[in-house]
Amino acid sequence: MYKYSDFDAAFIAERNRQFRGQVDRRVAGSLTEDEFKPLRLMNGLYLQLHAYMLRVAVPYGTLNGTQMRQFAHIADTWDKGYGHFTTRQNIQFNWPTLSDVPDILDALADVQMHAIQTSGNTIRNVTADHFAGAAADEIADPRPVAELIRQWSTDHPEFQFMPRKFKVAITGSENDRAVIKAHDIGLRIVEQNDVLGFEVIVGGGLGRTPMIGKTLVEFLPREDLLPYLEAVVSVWNEIGRRDNKYKARIKITVHEHGIDAIRELVAARFAETKQEFAGVDMSYLAQFEDAFSEPVYSNRPVDAYDLAYSNDPVFRSWADTNLTAHRAEGYSIATISLKAHGQTPGDATSEQMRVMASLAERFGHNELRVSHEQNIILPHVHLAELPQIHAELSQIGLATANIGLISDIIACPGMDYCALATARSIPIAQEIATRFDELKLEHDIGHLQIKISGCINACGHHHVGHIGILGLDRAGVESYQITLGGDATETAAIGERAGPGFSATKIVPAIERLVLAYLDLRQSDDETFLETYRRLGLAPFKAALYPEAKAHAA
């Protein structure tokens, strides 16, 4: 993992010192809220519905045991004993008081973390494939590049007052687990004639105007990455719309100007930026590649795994659902579900955090990941250790075997916490998970992603859920709109609206009708919900959702 240099540590300490002074002046009354608000947002501090919320960056979703323990310590000392992992691979604390935040930031600095650029119209925390450096299908680990982008974009003087926020995601695999086509810039490491480079995708995004990103360049040489990114952001910073917040994101700029015009503008700007990078970025990248070198794997028997797999059906179910192929023989990637049925998606208690930290330290080369799907990952675990890991997770409510299944729901905080929300998300997720657990159907249903957002800004990625749910305020009542057929992977697609919304009490039965219809419609047990939807289209699902309309027509 990357370790702070003296420069990094001094930079963070100075920022924290400044923010402590700003908080003091706000509390003393010498700064007004209008003056203070941009300063707190620069440091990740929001004021939400019931309290402040501190959003802490987990760089490209990677953290170690010490950092996870510190989250537990922060949760116990200054919050309510838990944290919320988000779809941006970050963690949010929902209940800090303003006067405690400087201490929290110092505690984060102690473990080389911060909350800078987790808000505001800046380049946000770069997100990455949560299986980076471990996945069997990977061309190269994207995290050294993600770290390079982080260092370039942090406090970048040209990019502190942009038209809107800007989000970059990166993957090193053909199979996209980082939703790169729904980011302002998506990067995919590609190989051409044995040389590594990047496919650069631009103009994706969800929110009010969902769009799938378009390829700006199919193969960008590695050494051109930063000057090219600088050119893209610079072009948008200049021509992006500042007259209308809803038209300010680069997806609208690309849409209005066309990808070819943007490509030409970027090429012209790149001719300038390329001159300004004298190759120092590549020497940094080489350092970061060393920092992210692969763990030393051991060659051990896997009998303990085989034995548990044959004898313990609970372990077997978890292994079948929550493990992913690792590139090293005898190893596996284990996903820890933060989606126990009926619990809040993405929440972990301090006690659970400490168990995950301990497992990473003892069995996982001290590495943890946060996925955009709001789960935690042990990326490098030996198969022989898995029975022990599973046993310890079971004791603390973290052994739910549901990764990729209907109860592995993404949900934004919604109106239970968020000041922007138009409806609640969390209770809908809780009820759907509880209902399908009661029906004992979720393993039969198989791979099915439900994603729930509590407003049009789409933090819950509802547009790219196989089933998307969007909570709205319709004449003073919570109303939930369903979209179908969305896809968050390399075959990314925006879901199609199914019809009128459902009330909070009718949305869960509607989802149940929809899923039962799928079970009737699928050609075989192997045909996923998304495959059935693609084969048959909206009509049969719509009929299941709105039986009264069908009765009317008959």
Added chain:
Amino acid sequence: MPRPYLPKVITANALIEGDVVYMTAKGMWSRCMRDAEILNDEADAQIRLIDASAQSDDVVGVYLSDVAQGPNGAEPVHFREEFRRTGPSNYLHGKQEGQAHV
């Protein structure tokens, strides 16, 4: 036709904790909606809002919120305000936590 005026309360978030607060008839901030002064006159509400907004050392984001007169004082008319006065629905945190200790 102009919409009929609905009774209002003045609400905000406390500066330090961020907790939802309401303006009382004595011009103090209370954490409890039933302590809120109900403003039945539009012009009066606007003046009271200006006064309340001036207290920026104690609170953030002052605004007028529609209410109905209930048996125990103001009642929210919109679900957002219901959540603000109650707290989140997934845990008994915020105001519910306080009430659990009463």
